[in-house]
Amino acid sequence: MERQKTDVRQEQIKSAVLDIIYTDGLKNLSTRKLAERIGMSEGTIFRHFKTKQDIVLSIIKDVQTDFIGNLRKIANSSSSPSERLERLLCATVTYLTENRGITMLLFSEATQKNDRELKENLQNIFNNQKSLASKIVLDGIALGIWDESTDVEQVAMLYMGIPVALNIELVFAGGVFHRENFCSRMMILLLKILER
């Protein structure tokens, strides 16, 4: 195999990890299978990452940068709260449906007993989504657009359940998803909760 710089290989490895998680599930991810998928020797993997766990951690940090970073921009934009909430939800749905390996990884790992660093990073991803949704709801209330008696904590929790439920549906449906209406349909429900 031709030599490549470590950053190239790391991307390759991470990409193959997500591919395997998607096709075979996290529990069937082994360094042997990973090496075969890429077409490299097993030892090479450990040239570029110290441990298997480090690969997973690296992916999760990518998610924080890419996904959460994008959500943060949306939540902090100057659009109306309704628009922001819809764009937040749609960005979430889009990201998770287009990155099925990541979705599977996040939700698989969320219910495992992991080491502290991994757990904290995972928690960060979930908590950030929740607090960005809360912020938007609070903004809408502060602007007098939404009902000030709204239970923001529960709305945020209900919001958090959407991608998770969607993921489970996708798993059982074998990845079939018609998303063209999903966001707007769900937003109708959320707005009904929020309206004065």
Add this chain to the structure above:
Amino acid sequence: MERQKTDVRQEQIKSAVLDIIYTDGLKNLSTRKLAERIGMSEGTIFRHFKTKQDIVLSIIKDVQTDFIGNLRKIANSSSSPSERLERLLCATVTYLTENRGITMLLFSEATQKNDRELKENLQNIFNNQKSLASKIVLDGIALGIWDESTDVEQVAMLYMGIPVALNIELVFAGGVFHRENFCSRMMILLLKILER
């Protein structure tokens, strides 16, 4: 170890499985650890269950009998749709918070590539919850209590997200949960969606 009948041992084994899943996570469940937890030899486990997977499958079938069975009774009772929906939700929340091992098992396995039988049984549990919730919403609409333009499919999906989101919160919060208000607070949101 004193001899016991196979049904006694099976209960013991299943109970210990759930305990380990709760304390250590599904991925750290081994027959060795299981045997130690109970205080029996590893071989004994295979006197009572053919494979490790069979233990998990047996637990999942128990969930269908106990949990889904109970939910079905609630959904089919003669109470008002509102009351039924609240009792359905509360029974779900109660069951899942009081059976943390089962909750962890269900959501861990939901994102894995399992054999067909296990997958079908899991799917059954999730689908039954969803269709029971849908049935109640449809009843409410048919009785003219709730808005007939309600998107029942999306409401059911939103409903399905609640226990899942709750589970993730519990995992990260280390099992701390104050449930005395949870159902009623969430029902306020759901009823707001449903009202005419």
Add this chain to the structure above:
DNA sequence: ATATTATGTAAGTAATCGCTTACAAAAGTA
């Protein structure tokens, strides 16, 4: 040009895993 670093590899290591085997003896049946 030489020395050092980075990258790839095949083989090997120690540990763990689910499960079986051979033995033992309690419990059940006729």
Add this chain to the structure above:
DNA sequence: TACTTTTGTAAGCGATTACTTACATAATAT
């Protein structure tokens, strides 16, 4: 009472796992 079935066990099996080791050589630095 004799035979069969059920239940428990220690040791072992074959497979898999994450990772290391020793070697090789391309790429980079001086």
